Amino acid sequence: MSIVTDFKHVNYLWNDEDAARLEGDEVALLIYRSNLLGADLRLTNYGGGNTSCKTIEKDPLTGAETEVMWIKGSGGDIGTLKRSGLAGLYVERLRNLENVYRGVEHEDEMVELFNHCIYDLKSKAPSIDTPLHGFLPFKHIDHLHPDAAIAIAAAKDGKKITEELFGGTIGWVDWQRPGFDLGLQLRRCLEENPGIRGIMLGSHGLFTWGDTAYQCYVNSLEVIEACARFLEENYGKKGLVFGGQRIESANPEKRRQQAAAIAPVLRGFCSSERHMAGHFTDDVRVLEFINSRDLDRLAPMGTSCPDHFLRTKISPLVLNLEPDADLSDVQLLKEKLSPAFEAYRKMYAEYYESCKHENSPAIRDSNPVVILYPGIGMFTFSKDKQTARVAAEFYTNAINVMKGAEAISEYTSLPRQEAFDIEYWLLEEAKLQRMPKPKPLSGRIALVTGSAGGIGKAIAKKFIEEGACVVINDNDAGRLETAKTDFASHYGKDAFAAVLLDVTDTTKISAAFDEAALAFGGVDIVVNCAGLSISKPIEEHTEKDWDILYDVLVKGQFLVTQKGVEVMRKQALGGDVLNIVSKNALVSGPNNAGYGSAKAAQLHLSRLNAAELGKDGIRVNVVNPDAVISDSKIWESGWAEGRAKAYGVTVAELPAYYAKRTLLNKIILPEDIANACFAFVGGLMDKSTGNVLNVDGGVAMAFVR
Incomplete structure (x- = not known):
């Protein structure tokens, strides 16, 4: 594959003068690179992905030189990352955890052991992605969730496409929940494919690396640009995008009128367990999807990338309303919508019951997060405005992924059990329990x-x-x-x-x-x-x-x-x-x-x-x-x-x-x-x-x- 130097589908934001001022401070360059990557939502969403670097530091106990990995801490966002948001860990200790690793069924217990590897006592809590970076030898590593790459990763024959597109320079690891074992799988992939420049994670995302912050940054952009160009070249080759448009969008003014009229009704349904804040978008990418003939086939499948899924739930609720529907009779509108919400809640309860484990957390709010109104737009509801807005961004990313995967192959989503195991993961539940108590007016x-x-x-x-x-x-x-x-x-x-x-x-x-x-x-x-x-x-x-x-x-x-x-x-x-x-x-x-x-x-x-x-x-x-x-x-x-x-x-x-x-x-x-x-x-x-x-x-x- 030839090296891409002119970027069309990603933003090249590196400034040599800014970077020169950070020369000699690899951690500062890590933060600089991370912020640049996080500034482009085509590369990764809010809170998504992870970045790291490895440096040589003095061990405070022995005075000897030791390798330390600096990585975005749990719950952070690379776009706003600061030094205080990093976790610093001894690399040798982290890798030595393999000696006590008891297998996939016990890998959650490894997260607590990360604390025994901490070098910087001011560290944020290490994230579940820590071993994925730790078992790779490279000085600088990016783990991103770009739509273009996930479209290939979520395609039915994504492995074959990756091999052909990159000529063997990008490895492949099948879908597996993030954790200690996935770190070992990445190491094994590198050992079996020496000289590769990155690894595609099935249904998940992309790993890329470099010897310097700049090399890592450019490598990430080049790989993502190549994925995006490949998708662009293939749009339309299999037929109309999403099977073509089933309906036309209402004009912009009508969309706003309809959205404003129905949003409080939807919010009422979605707030049956607690007050929710909402977000509305009629982005052209959303309209292309929700107006399409393939909506009824693709929407129930849900998303593929775990980061998308965690914020958008198992699937959206699609409203059976015409764009120009008369919404003035509120009682009649509620009577029409109520069965759809009842059916969604029933579906979610059945999903929980069929997938739960003995130690699964209790069922959470069974209302939809994402609501699609064909011809009008997308509504998202969550505990606060930021979470609702981010959910909309993630579902828009999921639409991009579906569009790309359908253009080159056939879109595949996470199996329901895998999706449940992510949503009700005990480690995710522990993270939720650590979050601050909602403020008195949260959701109001x-x-x-x-x-x-x-x-x-x-x-x-x-x-x-x-x-x-x-x-x-x-x-x-x-x-x-x-x-x-x-x-x-x-x-x-x-x-x-x-x-x-x-x-x-x-x-x-x-x-x-x-x-x-x-x-x-x-x-x-x-x-x-x-x-x-x-x-x-x-x-x-x-x-x-x-x-x-x-x-x-x-x-x-x-x-x-x-x-x-x-x-x-x-x-x-x-x-x-x-x-x-x-x-x-x-x-x-x-x-x-x-x-x-x-x-x-x-x-x-x-x-x-x-x-x-x-x-x-x-x-x-x-x-x-x-x-x-x-x-x-x-x-x-x-x-x-x-x-x-x-x-x-x-x-x-x-x-x-x-x-x-x-x-x-x-x-x-x-x-x-x-x-x-x-x-x-x-x-x-x-x-x-x-x-x-x-x-x-x-x-x-x-x-x-």
Whole structure:
């Protein structure tokens, strides 16, 4: 095989200047190479694959030189790998474990013995792939899951294709679950095929290597590029891709409309055991597959690569709906979909019962992770947004694999027993048990109006910190952009979505909830926080002042709640509506006729909604702040001047004035209101509705009772 120098199907990202600065530090070069590989999802997915290097270090006990292997630790991701994410092990000790190895049926016990081989006491826990790298002699090794290579590895005659494509320079090892014995199989393959540049693992992935980080990197790219070019050359030779298209996709706008309409219903079904977060994609690769004639044949087969399977489950659920189906009758839609979900859960339970071992962990959530809607797109649901998004990425990779395998041969998936043994592997279960306990709002979705600043922003941040996904919004585009930058830097892209929202505009309100459905699957918590303040004597109060106060505060609260309740009813998971009102809803004061009466209307509207929505399991509660000045937009208007004039103080004296008039003599901050909101939705007050919680430092006149 000729060496590939012009890359079309992979990204060549190596920078000689960057690498030169790391010269002499093989571990730093390992991390550099790993990050480059992980930056291209065509090479490996998030958390997938593994990389390593071997160095000569001084033994801290003897002072003698010893060989050490540095490898990505358990649960890491090569794209974001740092030195702290590596495990460092004595190579000789690792290889000496062969002396106590008792065979495949006992190989799980070897993982605990890896700890006796640790050189670097700051190591991450070594992964199951450790012996796969340890028994190969090369200085730098990549184990990747590229779609192009797995397509060949998952083909019915993949071994023959590999031999012909690479002319014997790439070895082959049949499918075997990762572990100690697979490491021995790789060593045996190399011994039987000296001089090869890599090894293909049946249904699994690719091993490549080099004497330097750069040689290893280029070797990996060249092999993957060759696989991808081979697939490209063969597309269409056997006939239409996936048997041709059975249906046409809806147009992009219609796809979004249908997806937004159905996502909360799907989320409700998928959340029968715990709240799930969702993800939607109508990527062209997904549409090509789900619209095809071969969908019904290939989808039930499931995936081949273990990394794909672990995140996507045994198979997807395919919806029997036309792309232009009328989704407006929610009850009728649920009646149509319910049998499909019941059948999926039954299938999964039978799969578990037929494959389980005496020591298998208990059956897990039997709902689908991947849901395919022909003509519209793919939905994925999992414990949080990142996991749902990654599941979608992995299933897209599985589609790529099926497409490639079908183009050159015939796609084969993991046998069900092998798939079960991966999914319910005791080592995987132990990894799950070590994961941190879910945060109180994990899997919950919140929409907080007016959340680009002040109280709303503090609430949104608090909810994200407690595990929720949040739709932030504002009617000020510049303010929203600033907030997006802030949230992205602190929480990352999976924690929030952002949308312009005017709470007096029903079209924009619908668009905001559609964004919640498309980004996360629906909504569980609605916080009505958007507001403004106008303080004037009655003779100066204009009709325009009155209308905008009631439009934003009262009508806005009503309209946002109305739409939020519609989504919550689709999910049938209950929910929370929190209304940020004010001490002024209860306390009479001068120069406050419009604002104070609008706040009183908000408060009673909350009571009315609580009385009506209890039957749906939707709680409606109120937080009454007072004098929250920090980062509040209302102080940009004439409100501060008006209140200062009413109380006979200067604007600068207002914070101290407000604090001194309270029983606790405390200045109220946005974070205080956020904490009160969390108290309502954090799980300890699930049986409380129609309540008012004052957060005002103690204003006796505002006591409810």
